[in-house]
Amino acid sequence: MTEPIIVCRDVHKWYGHFEALRGVSMEVERGEVIVIFGPSGSGKSTFIRTINRLEEHQQGQIIVDGIELTYDVRNIAAVRSEIGMVFQQFNLFPHLSVLQNITLAPIWVRKWPKEKAEEVAFQLLRRVGIPEQARKYPGQLSGGQQQRVAIARALAMQPKIMLFDEPTSALDPEMIKEVLDVMIELATSGMTMLVITHEMGFARAVARRMFFFDEGLVVESGTPDEIFSTPKEERTKLFLSQILVH
Amino acid sequence: MWARQNLFGSWLNTLLTALSVGLVYLVARGSLPWLLSEAKWAVIGRNFGVIGWGRYPNDQAWRLGIGLALLLILGVFSWWAWRLPGQSPARRFVSVGWLVSPVILFLLLRGLTLPTPVTISNNLGYYLFRPEVLPLLEEDWRAIASLLIVGLLAGITWGLSPRRANRILAIVACLAILGLCLPLGLQAQQLGDQGLRVPRLVIMIPILGLGLLFGRSAGGSLVTLRAARCALLVAWPGTAAIVMVILTSFDVGVERVAPAEVLLKVEPPLWGGILLTLVLSTVSILFSFPIGVLLALGRRSRLPVVKAVSVLFIEIVRGVPLITILFMAQVMLPLFLPLEWTFDRVIRAMAGMTFFTAAYLAEIVRGGLQIVPHEQVEAARSLGLSELFVTGLVVLPQALRAVIPAIMGQFVSVFKDTSLVAIVGLLDLLGILQSIIKQREFLGTVREVYLFAGLFYFIISYGMSHASRRLEASLGVSDRF
Numbered sequence: 001m002t003e004p005i006i007v008c009r010d011v012h013k014w015y016g017h018f019e020a021l022r023g024v025s026m027e028v029e030r031g032e033v034i035v036i037f038g039p040s041g042s043g044k045s046t047f048i049r050t051i052n053r054l055e056e057h058q059q060g061q062i063i064v065d066g067i068e069l070t071y072d073v074r075n076i077a078a079v080r081s082e083i084g085m086v087f088q089q090f091n092l093f094p095h096l097s098v099l100q101n102i103t104l105a106p107i108w109v110r111k112w113p114k115e116k117a118e119e120v121a122f123q124l125l126r127r128v129g130i131p132e133q134a135r136k137y138p139g140q141l142s143g144g145q146q147q148r149v150a151i152a153r154a155l156a157m158q159p160k161i162m163l164f165d166e167p168t169s170a171l172d173p174e175m176i177k178e179v180l181d182v183m184i185e186l187a188t189s190g191m192t193m194l195v196i197t198h199e200m201g202f203a204r205a206v207a208r209r210m211f212f213f214d215e216g217l218v219v220e221s222g223t224p225d226e227i228f229s230t231p232k233e234e235r236t237k238l239f240l241s242q243i244l245v246h
Numbered sequence: 247m248w249a250r251q252n253l254f255g256s257w258l259n260t261l262l263t264a265l266s267v268g269l270v271y272l273v274a275r276g277s278l279p280w281l282l283s284e285a286k287w288a289v290i291g292r293n294f295g296v297i298g299w300g301r302y303p304n305d306q307a308w309r310l311g312i313g314l315a316l317l318l319i320l321g322v323f324s325w326w327a328w329r330l331p332g333q334s335p336a337r338r339f340v341s342v343g344w345l346v347s348p349v350i351l352f353l354l355l356r357g358l359t360l361p362t363p364v365t366i367s368n369n370l371g372y373y374l375f376r377p378e379v380l381p382l383l384e385e386d387w388r389a390i391a392s393l394l395i396v397g398l399l400a401g402i403t404w405g406l407s408p409r410r411a412n413r414i415l416a417i418v419a420c421l422a423i424l425g426l427c428l429p430l431g432l433q434a435q436q437l438g439d440q441g442l443r444v445p446r447l448v449i450m451i452p453i454l455g456l457g458l459l460f461g462r463s464a465g466g467s468l469v470t471l472r473a474a475r476c477a478l479l480v481a482w483p484g485t486a487a488i489v490m491v492i493l494t495s496f497d498v499g500v501e502r503v504a505p506a507e508v509l510l511k512v513e514p515p516l517w518g519g520i521l522l523t524l525v526l527s528t529v530s531i532l533f534s535f536p537i538g539v540l541l542a543l544g545r546r547s548r549l550p551v552v553k554a555v556s557v558l559f560i561e562i563v564r565g566v567p568l569i570t571i572l573f574m575a576q577v578m579l580p581l582f583l584p585l586e587w588t589f590d591r592v593i594r595a596m597a598g599m600t601f602f603t604a605a606y607l608a609e610i611v612r613g614g615l616q617i618v619p620h621e622q623v624e625a626a627r628s629l630g631l632s633e634l635f636v637t638g639l640v641v642l643p644q645a646l647r648a649v650i651p652a653i654m655g656q657f658v659s660v661f662k663d664t665s666l667v668a669i670v671g672l673l674d675l676l677g678i679l680q681s682i683i684k685q686r687e688f689l690g691t692v693r694e695v696y697l698f699a700g701l702f703y704f705i706i707s708y709g710m711s712h713a714s715r716r717l718e719a720s721l722g723v724s725d726r727f
Contacts, residue, residue, distance in 0.1 A: 054624050081630025091625035095643050104639060105629035157629060 005030045005065050005161060005192055006051060012059035013046055013216075020046045021057065022216040030160075033193045035203040035224075038213030039239060044196050047213070048163045051194070052083040065160060081109050084154030088166040090146040092138035098125070098149050099134040102156045110157065117156070124152035128182050144175030148182055155186075162186065164195040198243055204228070212236045280693075289691040290698050293682055300518010300673050306510060310521060313351050320347060328720070348532060355525070357511035390453055392489045396423040397454040399485050401461020403478055406468055415482070420454060423489065514592035518673040520702070522592070526674065527661040530599035534660070535653075537600065538607025539646075543637065545612055556608070563605035568663055571598045572670050595667045603660050610652045614645030647721055654714030658707045665703070675699060 006028040013021035020043045028034055036044045049055040050062060053069050053076050062069045064079050093101050102124060103117035112120075125131040128148040130141075138146055147167055154162060164183065168176045180202050187193055187206035197203070203210055203224050210227045212220045212235075220227070220236045231237045253263045290297065295304055302310070320343050327336040400416035407413070468474040517525060544556030563571065575598030576591060589597070618641050626640040646653070668677035679695045682688055688695075 052628055054628060077630055077632050080628055083628070085625075085628035087621065087625060089621060091621045093622065093625070093640055093644075095647060105631060108635050108639065109630045109632075153629070163628075 002030060003066075004028055006194075007063040008047075008051075008060070009062075010060040011047070011050060011057045011062060013043075013050065013055060013057050020216055021050070023060070024216070024218055026211065026218065028161075028192060028194065031190045031192055032208050033187045033191075033206050034195065035207040035210045036194060036196045036213060037198055037203070037210065037239075037243075038219075042213040043216040044211075044213040045165055048165060048194050048196060051161075051163060052080050052085055054085075077109075081105070081157055082159050083161045083163060084151075084157060084159035085163045086147070086150050086154055086165065086167045088170050090138070090143070090150045090170070092146055092150055092153070094138050097135055097137055098130075098141070101138065101149060102153045105153075106156050120156055121152070124155050125149075127155075127185075128152050129178070142175060143171045144178045147171065147175075147179045151179075151182055151186070161192045161194070164193065164197065166196050166198075168197065168199060200228075200244060212239065214239070285694050286691055287694060289682065289688045289694055293678075293688075296682070297519045297675065297678055299521040300678055301516045302512055302518065302521060303510075303516070306512055309354050309509070313354050316347070316350070316354075320344065348528070354509070355512065355517070355521075356514065357509040359511070389450060392423055393450055393454045394457045395485060395489060396420060397457020398461040398464075399481055401458040401463075402465035402468070403461075403482075404458075405462040405465025406475055406478065412478070419482075420458070424451075424454065513590060515590045517592060519678045520675050522667075522672065523661075523664050523675040526592075526596060526599060526664040526667065527657075529596045530603050530660050530664070531657050533596075533600045534603035534607055537604035539611050539642070541604060541608035542611035542615060543642075545608065546615060559601075560605045560608050563601055564609070568599075568602050569666055569669060571602050572666060574598070576670050591670075591672060595670065595672055599660065599664065599667075603656065606656055607653065610649050610656060611645060613652070614647075614649035615641060617648055618644045650718050650721070651714060654711060654717075658710050661707060661710065662703055665699075675702065 004027040006026070008024060008026045011021050011024045012019065022043075024043070024047055026034075036048065038044050046055055050057045050069075051064060056071075057069075065082060067075055067079055069075065069079060092098075093104070096104065099118060099121055102121040103114065106112045106117040106120065107114060110117075122131060122134065125134055128151055130145055130148055133141060133145060133149070138149065141149065151167075167183065168179050171179065176199070180199060183193075183195070183202065184206055195202070195207075207224050209221060210224055211218050212227070212233070214235050220231065220233045227236065228240070231240060252259075254260045295307065299307060299310055320340070323336075324340040324344070327334065327340045330336055396419055400420050403412050403416045514525075541556045541560055544552045545560065547553045547556070566574075572595060575594045579589070579594055579597070622640055622644065623636055626636040631639065664674060665676040667674050668680060671677075673681065676699060679699055683692050683695050
């Protein structure tokens with residue numbers, strides 16, 4: 001048994017007097033796909049942002065690929081370059097073309113020559129299905145295309161872990177599938193993924209485990225089968241009934 | 247058709263058109279006869295040289311022509327290169343051209359002196375073959391100590407860092423110190439009473455080698471310390487200074503040969519007229535921009551000292567009128583600086599204008615920084631970019647693009663504000679013109695002269711704002727956001 005790639009022990013996070021995370025523990029194996037869901041304000045987004053330290057935790061321990069996240073700045077940049085992140089609002093760089101968005105970090109962080117970075121970028125654009133958009137600017141693309149570029153941008157660093165923070169919530173309904181297809185392909189390729197989403201079809205298809213967050217705590221976790229057919233906690237049942245009602 | 251639509255579209259339009267025509271007629275009736283027949287434009291033509299370059303020697307004015315021609319060639323070439331598709335090498339060439347052109351132009355205008363082989367050998371000889379030094383055996387310690395120190399540091403650098411740049415630095419430093427000591431080393435030294443004479447180099451090279459070996463083993467044992475590697479950055483310049491002091495003692499005994507004058511020196515106080523106006527505004531614009539960006543970043547810094555200094559500088563400078571700053575630069579600046587640091591009046595005015603502009607630019611850039619959403623910073627961080635790259639590659643480019651119109655507006659106003667240096671006694675375009683109309687010969691030409699000045703400032707300012715709009719369009723500021 002290899003050691004887990006992410007270990008979180010009793011992670012706490014306060015915003016002033018408000019306790020956003022109240023002791024979250026989680027271990028993620030290499031290649032696992034984890035789906036995190038829960039009501040808004042439950043701390044799920046805060047939690048995955050502590051994994052690449054966009055948020056600092058104040059108590060507890062987070063170890064990513066053997067490196068503990070502390071206040072040491074060198075650690076943080078190194079850890080972040082191994083973790084890709086996809087945001088709800090895409091957050092592409094509007095002043096750079098699609099190609100430049102993807103090659104920026106490989107060129108400046110990995111110090112790849114431009115030719116190599118662009119070659120990898122085109123491979124990734126083909127993988128997410130939009131190689132013809134390479135020279136365009138983010139503002140000229142649809143939401144679904146932008147999110148696929150954002151996934152390609154994160155993958156360009158060849159990360160060991162991918163974090164998805166509600167990747168389809170800001171998309172028009174007809175564009176959700178094209179993004180989910182890319183994510184499913186990524187999941188079956190063996191990438192370690194932590195995905196915040198309420199797309200339960202996606203969860204059923206590829207998630208190995210699911211975590212239900214409420215009020216800064218993991219209320220319940222288990223395989224998709226366990227969560228959907230025999231949820232133990234009342235809050236889980238209530239929430240699932242609310243999002244699966246239609 | 248056009249006229250009916252645009253001038254007489256409605257009764258209000260018709261009324262406005264009639265009013266405007268009347269106004270134009272009134273202005274034209276008053277000014278046209280004077281412009282065409284009475285005005286004595288000869289005052290401009292006869293003072294062409296003075297207006298153009300002030301007290302810059304007329305027999306050197308060809309240098310201004312060459313400078314202007316260089317700029318024109320560069321301008322036309324970059325206009326051509328900008329139309330080429332994609333990232334052509336021509337564009338890179340143009341960028342480098344614009345970067346080095348200020349230095350070249352400055353040297354062209356001010357004149358330059360270059361060391362010749364004669365002056366180099368003379369100066370080296372002055373340092374190394376001083377007659378009062380050489381015969382003294384005990385003075386050998388200078389070369390020996392320098393070799394030992396440099397060898398030691400080079401060895402430490404070699405042992406500490408596997409980076410090729412550092413190793414090259416170590417080798418170059420060793421060669422340089424050997425070169426410096428070579429003239430001394432070729433001298434023979436008498437050993438003992440038997441009169442055995444050996445070149446001192448025979449003693450010196452082993453000493454350098456000893457330093458290298460010792461330093462390398464010391465460096466090897468320090469290799470785990472990151473602080474030691476940072477200390478190297480300080481150690482090299484420090485050592486260079488120490489070695490210079492050891493080798494020369496900084497005492498002057500023998501006359502040195504001055505370097506050869508390639509282009510006659512024309513110091514800035516002689517620059518005047520349009521030349522001075524353009525130089526003043528260009529220098530202020532070029533230097534204030536990076537300073538302003540740094541101040542804006544400093545103001546947002548989390549380091550309290552950096553932030554406090556930036557805020558203090560910006561607020562003080564913005565709280566004082568430009569005229570006051572110009573007077574302070576002329577009168578007060580020398581009080582703060584050591585006596586030996588004397589700047590001429592033109593340089594002092596440049597410094598004043600630069601700092602003034604930088605403070606205003608800093609606030610403009612800060613406005614731009616504020617509109618870049620924090621999500622952009624997070625996205626950049628999540629890719630593993632260091633804070634320097636996050637700022638330089640993601641935040642600043644977006645912030646600056648957003649404030650191009652405001653920045654260019656500030657540049658245009660700097661250009662016009664250079665006319666204020668006439669008040670502190672510099673002979674820029676306005677200063678020259680004012681002195682011309684005081685001459686008896688040109689009495690009564692006030693209108694012509696000021697009209698000329700107005701026209702000059704207008705043409706350049708309009709050109710600048712036109713360029714700003716072109717820049718915005720080519721960067722796609724409007725359609726990409």
